[in-house]
Amino acid sequence: MIKEWKDSTLKRFIQEGRGAGEGKEYKPWLQVQDVKSRGRSTRIFSQKTQRVMHLLSDLQLHYYYLLEFDGSVVDIREHYPLLDLHEQNLPLDAKLQKKLFNAKTNVPHIFTTTFYITKINAKGEPYHEARVIKSSTELDKSVTIDRLQIIYSYFNKKQIDFGIVTEKDINKQKALNIGWFMTAFDLSDFPEIDAIQHYLKVDLFKLFQMPGMSFNRAFTRLEKTYQLPEGSGLTLFKHLLATKQLAMNLNNPIDLTDCVSTYDVQLKVGGDRDAISG
CATH class of the missing domain: 3.40.1350.10 (Trna Endonuclease; Chain: A, domain 1)
Structure with missing residues (x-):
């Protein structure tokens, strides 16, 4: 009061x-x-x-x-x-x-x-x-x-x-997951990612589909392929979730050392950077 x-x-x-x-x-x-x-x-x-x-x-x-x-x-x-x-x-x-x-x-x-x-x-x-x-x-x-x-x-x-x-x-876990990835909604501070994010998104999703691939391993391989700073893969992943270009079960904790296949990550065609508005 x-x-x-x-x-x-x-x-x-x-x-x-x-x-x-x-x-x-x-x-x-x-x-x-x-x-x-x-x-x-x-x-x-x-x-x-x-x-x-x-x-x-x-x-x-x-x-x-x-x-x-x-x-x-x-x-x-x-x-x-x-x-x-x-x-x-x-x-x-x-x-x-x-x-x-x-x-x-x-x-x-x-x-x-x-x-x-x-x-x-x-x-x-x-x-x-x-x-x-x-x-x-x-x-x-x-x-x-x-x-x-x-x-x-x-x-x-x-x-x-x-x-x-x-x-x-x-749903506290879902709320915490949203709070975690919404920090990367805006990529204006990451021009090296923003400029080529379409290509990065496609390649990241291909990596996600490889048998036994973990999130962290996929991020590292993407960064090496495109010669991006360490952490860029994670930033992109969070951005894609925030803008609803990727979808996954948000009710459970996200362990980036886990295999991606256990999370049923889906590529959403309709998602874009204006997804927060609708």
Whole structure:
């Protein structure tokens, strides 16, 4: 929570444009420097939103990775404020009504949902989902339940799908795999790879299909063939996964000393560097 919530803080946040905009123009209501997080806070650049995301725990980070790689997701707004909540006349009992204002300053609380997500359906039409990320232990606290009831009432009235996500709902290994290879989505720092990546991709996939070939051996042979710096093969592999030019089972740990054949790596014709957007 913010250390001191007062009227000047509320006005400053609104003047700064917190909670406004979409895509790369969006400014999260809560930013890493505002909150003393109980977990590990992270600033990370998103290829999907084209801006730095502010994440306040590992749970938030892991769920963000899943959203970042989800082709149906076109925008992610973290710590999205329900700025018009007090105008909604929500059906709240007296206990919850008291939660709407700071007990000391009487300044209205601004409730947030961890992620406000824009997706595209099969017809190409946009729709929204709201998700709050909480550890399962937090759901035992009455203060947390009260806040979630208020947030649920808000989105229910707006007919927006709302859900609570805990560590039990997140495929952590898949999220970690995505976070690992998304670091190589952009090859602008590797012009020697980017300039010939089509040829490298074809040859790497041929190496992958050789009996008993491990990932590391394939990377080394590719680097020697094209006289590339050490590590280029791994960078290319991660880039191809990030841009969905290669596909594989992401639910298990990736051991680069293993045989490629055990991972069912597939070459995807439709994948390209814009894959993150769809």
